[in-house]
Amino acid sequence: MSRQAAIIGGGVIGGGWLARFLLNGWDVAIFDPDPEAERKISEVLANARRSLPGLYDAALPPEGQLRYSRTIEDAVRDAQWIQESVPERLELKHDALRKIQAAASAGAVVGSSTSGFKPSDLGARLQRPGQVLVAHPFNPVYLLPLVEVVPHAGAEPAFVERAMETLRSIGMMPLHLRREIDAHVADRLLESVWREALWLVKDDVATTSDIDDAIRFGFGIRWAQMGLFETYRIAGGEAGMAHFLAQFGPCLQWPWTRLTDVPDLDATLIGKISSQSDTQSGARSIRELERLRDDNLVAMMRALKGRDWASGRTHREHDARLRGRVAAPDWSQPVETAARTVPVDWTDPDGHMNEARYCELFSDAADRLLELIGCDSGVPARGGRYVTAESHLQRLAEARLADRVRVTTQLLASAGDRLHLFSRMHAAGGRLLATAEQLLVHVTLATRRASPPAEALQARLREIQSLHAALPRPEALYCGRKTPGG
């Protein structure tokens, strides 16, 4: 059965909703009177198509049909979900919601993207106020899972549960707030940071860039995985949450922020927070939480390394610093092409290194060999690079989280566009854990076709090949024999 959503208002938020519904297989009708709406929406949609499907390890359903409506009535008529994302002015919201209710099915869910208004504000002049709930998402809506759900006091519980389930079905994490309040929860927190940041800029304590760095290199990374309270629970350590909170009390009296209206952190409030924190995180010890936190941080920062961004860039720079300390290789021996520790994002929940990461280690090792030879794959100006056409991997023993491992690489042959390598992965004690035979082909970047590398590089490879010819060769070789069966 085809599912239909109507999007009323196609700005950054409405466009993000549209993309999320559409890419999750819903048919979508959009109403936006802006003559530029179609262009703007197609740009949001292009971003979403580029990033959302890859987030999953399974395929999204076929995209739904997108239809531009000329009226609200036409857009909402057959919709099971109607999302209102018109500008944040109450009279505009009222007007749109009235028109929506006049044409929509009484069973449809009407979500409002309002960041500030309460359901009672939105429903004030409506026939069926219980049909409208706040469904407040976060930009980019097609990627971030959070949606704050605040039902009207008159909403049926089954209706609210159906709305929550629909949001889950398009990959979101609905957070059901039990009490309505201006700006809900997340934007109140954001608003407080925003006000403090305005003071810091106004008073020339920090620039916008300083403030952004103070966020993204520190607590911002923590907050991607644990929030304020769970983080502080860990910081409190063995002494526990109540002890930690009691310490905080006096600080609240300090003139730290310009925003000085604060609640009394008395025994009642401390007790309430401690008990809620126990419910939230008490099933795990502080040590367990610390390890979970550290694993999350390492995995995320390594992901950012892959993007060469924020804290990931800091760690890449440290990698370069660490590599700079390594002595030049003895080219008469197999070359050390990796010396590293097995990181958490390479392991399964039992702490065993995933088999695909053996490939990654050997692939990195081949890159490192080329870098040592002076053929850095990070220099596209070179006009060409080696890619692996074929590889044969044998795993002999397991590596585990935090094990130190080492790879040495032997150059078997180099001729024309071909480069034939054999690498061995050893544990810290010297035990052989795995081997990889790799056949690389040099390709011209512009054409992506095979071509020999520059003569200077070929000469360098011949030189190493002649040195490595004296080394014992692997007993069996597999690559470069045949094309695979079709």
Added chain:
Amino acid sequence: MSRQAAIIGGGVIGGGWLARFLLNGWDVAIFDPDPEAERKISEVLANARRSLPGLYDAALPPEGQLRYSRTIEDAVRDAQWIQESVPERLELKHDALRKIQAAASAGAVVGSSTSGFKPSDLGARLQRPGQVLVAHPFNPVYLLPLVEVVPHAGAEPAFVERAMETLRSIGMMPLHLRREIDAHVADRLLESVWREALWLVKDDVATTSDIDDAIRFGFGIRWAQMGLFETYRIAGGEAGMAHFLAQFGPCLQWPWTRLTDVPDLDATLIGKISSQSDTQSGARSIRELERLRDDNLVAMMRALKGRDWASGRTHREHDARLRGRVAAPDWSQPVETAARTVPVDWTDPDGHMNEARYCELFSDAADRLLELIGCDSGVPARGGRYVTAESHLQRLAEARLADRVRVTTQLLASAGDRLHLFSRMHAAGGRLLATAEQLLVHVTLATRRASPPAEALQARLREIQSLHAALPRPEALYCGRKTPGG
């Protein structure tokens, strides 16, 4: 030349500094009068050893020597960096800093981990106040790169630059604040959120768990990679930062937060923020920033998927939902074992899928085949699982970011503890992109030794094998012939 650090105060913060210096090759002397100090530090150190080395793709230098000192004087004598992390009371800080300066080399850097005090507070009664600078880190200190550096007004610029360089050399991101202020920058922002959160809990608007979820499923993920201002610059979209800010003005008058002392967002402040934001982010268009943001978010959330945590868990659940929609396979044909989109964390900066990710795709495909057969690797209760002992990969053509790809898997043979698979990776149009031959061995989890799987599973595999025997076989097979050369 060996480098020596002295750590004064070995709590969570001091212990984190200790671990960071030690694991980056510094010798470290620690002074902490707590009789439990050694146990507490060894626990922090165990966490750091488990997580920090894996953050890097190169090996950290050999660990330095750790020495417990009985006096501050003994700890600091030969140190080039002295880090004070005693409790946050000014008289304790003064006392420790006086003792440090009495025994330390005049050229040593004395960093204070203070979260609240200004350098002028710390230096008030010191002989050489310029030697002490605020070096305020974030927990866990051994992982998070941020350190706020606030020099004393009397510090030499060359001394400050040396301090910054030392912090970089142990993998940190020093943020040099030009103006001293109580609580520096990051903790002022945190403090404002903390105060608002206390109100929300006190007023029963949200529980600690709600607040944490409102952070980590939404803006917390954004803030791991871009801060407040860059995020809002993007939200402002084409209209630009100044326009976006002007819209914000009226909101500041709304009674959203209980913290209502706010600066006037007048033309001067708007102009200042816009111009700082141009300096910070103006080199990139909004569209470029959006794509960078999206790539960062996808990569980090996929990292969290690997940990089954926070937003990563939401996305895993959606994966399961998406897979649940797929029809049961036709076992007489090669089985569809992957159907997905190439995500950004699988690609290089040019958008080509990294060769190691072909392995990952095929490895996931083998897992999926086993899952479809009823041998889910995620169920350790089963007592055994298949691991890949050998694989042969051929890459025929390139896949790119956002390409849809599909893998089908053929069961070549199953006997005893062995399972022999052949998989083909196709582009959306059907073109063959790569093949993988995999030889899996079933191991008992407890012993990690080869053993045949349960009889029911063997029977199921024989059944599929007999169906797949009718399929054309690959022309050449490579696995299971020989052990590799040593």
